[in-house]
Amino acid sequence: MHADLLPLLKQHFGYSEFRSGQHAVIEAALAGQDSFVLMPTGGGKSLCYQLPALLLPQVTIVVSPLMSLMKDQVDALKANGIAAEFVNSSLSREQVLQVFARLRQGTLKLLYVAPERLLQPQFLDRLQDVGVSLFAIDEAHCISQWGHDFRPDYMALALLKQRFASVPVMALTATADSATRQDILQQLNLQQPYVHLGSFDRPNIRYTVQEKFRPTEQLISYLQQQDGASGIVYCSSRRKVDELTEQLKQRGFNAAAYHAGLSSDERNQVQDAFKRDDYQLIVATVAFGMGVNKSNIRFVVHFELPRTIEAYYQETGRAGRDGVPAEAMLLFDPADIGRMKRWLDNEENQQRAEVTWQRFLAMAAFAEAQTCRRQVLLNYFGEARQTRCGNCDICLQPPQQFNATELAQKALSCVYRVGQSFGMHHVIEVLRGGHSQKITELGHDKLSTWGLGKDLSHDYWLSILRQLIHFGLLQQDITAHSVLKLQPAARPVLRGETELMLAVPRLQSVKREPERRAVQKYDRLLFARLKALRKRIAERDDVPPFVVFSDASLIDMCQQLPTDKASLLAVSGVGQTKLARYGADFLDEIADYLAADASSAAGG
Template identity: 60%
Template structure:
């Protein structure tokens, strides 16, 4: 079964830099890209760890155009393949994919193109790659490189393990002389080591890029009235693209419906929908026809849209890897983006109960440990980015200056008196009621239930009427976090005093609490401001881009990114030479689109 054909010498007429410039329109490589490309051109296996939006694709696309033969890219999702191929074709690269969305006739044409040397990059799912029929076809092709995207799916320790990926270790057994490049954005040390072992990478060049995404602002808001919090944020976004992740299909549908009723261009996405509907939503989102997608994690790795400006987690994710990967879908174009999570500490025990259903004890412990790290991240009072980067073993000594903790540090105050009121109230209602009821008593609510229980006669009734429900909710949560209270989930989450509450109640201990943040102000900024561009011209170029994209049935970003349009609106190129100096413009795009955009710029200059 082994393919004995060794990697041939690299063709000399082009260099990595010339391909980067002429094909992709970029003037210089990002950190790590050139080293990885040089290694694979020398026939070396590679493991590439770069953040989402860090430029992983170029690590195999550039050598694919320099190596003789075909590069096979293993990709997990049809939508991701389609996006990548559309972008490559727009840049003049002979790329194709084979998947179940195609007819048998279409697939036969692709196979014919492969055998005739007409295709340089082929995308394929792991399920198909490992079939006997496809494996036999590979024996007769001149293959220069295997690239395995989302390689963390190979590992049992990865947060998104997939059995078909696990079998990719067979590639080294069958094609021992062909280099393999494994790429991922999310892998802790255990997962990285497992990827190398499972794929049989030999003497691999390992590049671990920075996991930092400085353009993303991380914010965690205490969950009071999440729908109202969400609506307030969306009012400030002015039609920007975003994703809202929820923990259940029911919640996805409910929130999407409310957003549509409120006038937002939104749609839901989850595994319970028909495949045609999911495909429609994903394509419409990519084409800017839908601005907001409300989704479960089923809306996953296929998101290749560069201008997602915000990602919101309506519920806490199950691990930091998932959170990092999902937030990383914002700001792939390098422009500023928001990552917001609404967090209720009461969700922590609820999520933990899900792990009881995992039959494998070792796997269950790993998942519980990862969720504990996620919960600690959400509850932390220190720089969010430091915690994230430290989790991935990228230690940072200084706060980032672009997260909620850095921008608005928690203000401490002497909360002893407030704590005494709350703890006394819990005691006087005999520790039989949950947060909502305790807060009603504190605020002196005139309800039938309180009157029937005669709790309107308590000394603590109305003692906290000067504070809002949200304020007291934050205080009670902090008392739980400090270990003075705990919620008994076996008794309808009733609040119970702990032994640690005694000295606070007696006044023997001064308790410092954080001032509740009842409303987080999100400052809307022009994400393209650094270009100092002509906004009217940018709007015209954006409209032109949409027209061209719709005519070709491709997403607008396949034509040009927002950043490229902003640079055009800044530099206003009117000649081929000037147009080529804009980042993201290569020769193919100059020939294909240059005349349209330069004509629009000339008309704007003379209007």
């Protein structure tokens, strides 16, 4: 191991050891070797180029797709005492010239740029004049036509190997299947690269899927359990984002909307306020994406089914980047599958439509799975996993099966009696003995199946009917207002020739198990005080709170209760620069808390 690596790791980043894979990638970069790095979000990708940049003689150029992402990373590096800057359109001409002056003087260790800026001929000429030690291409899946976030600007990065043949290139991504990985290596023309394929597993994230019944109320119930923690709610349309944001505000949640229909200034204001913990919740379309560099997001909710597992994985990965327990909750309506099929039927490029459909079916299979969610995810990415994770809804509360033959016969008979001409909600109303004007006018209150299921709730029957569709006994005719049609597989069940086992409908969310979720035990009152102090310091220094210290560092402080600089330096994430900058404030806060606690105990 390079002798300076561990001291630099502790001094600037506050860590005493490397995470899995980091050290080998760093050594490859220092040896001048190209590399491809696949690590999950929160796995420590950025350290793979930030640390060697401190030891390399010339500047490290980091290609990043979003301005806000650059600013956050540069703010965090500066807070760690590292000479870093960015160049993009948010800077004035004067500011850009100041960065270039530092580049010429050789005082910059890292410079962040967008691909469009990097590939300007004048910029490339300037870099050749000053010399480059390493190119790090973040979000490298953007270069691939198979990637889920393809960006044409990234394609031209192949030029780097032509202009800077001897400079190593490091390509980094959190999500890339086999086809995307091969495309990245080929497009960038990486020469005998060191390849690190990290695990896709994010063990600190709990995956939960809830069947949709009353989605807004289900969401509100879930959010009320979150104790004011930071979270994102993803919706599929701008209209739904605006509607849901308004509903949540009316219910007292500190929420803001984010989508491409807002102006650039509005989007930036919302994102900055969220990063500074001024908003608890962002309700967003997928436009709220890669620029989210906020380590203390505790949960991500998908209000509708995402289109691909890659997108789902990337979006849920925004929770728990600090390694502290986090949650990913998906609200799933099987009718989303039919809606997607109708949308793709209008796609002109049938080859693209077929690929999109297959990827969507994989996402739907994840939502409908009765096996460990994490196994489904990891197996999709080619990471075979046979053991259950113990931290998803299926593992925590395995679905219970019951003999549903009699219920199925009632439901199937009712579909037959109404002439196979009505949708789920009408069938349920008949089963439950409804007296609506429509039922009375049609004479459906005279049917033999009317009221046969009045002892069960609407949502219970909805789950049963969805399962009958899933098992192929019923079909929703999406060409005719989703009316229910009997299928051949329904006959033996109706005749009593075969038994049918279904899952007991899960009408409430999985019970939260605080002791299992909170892997770390720590003083919650002290944590709240340290969070408040962090917020005050962040506002004073004009940086997001997580740049001061991550939640993981605050939790470690609550566990270790440091009383002097030496013991504070032993806390994860506390390096020499942050010790000098913030140490006294946090030591005073901890000492005040402990003194008040001791006084209270003595008085008691």
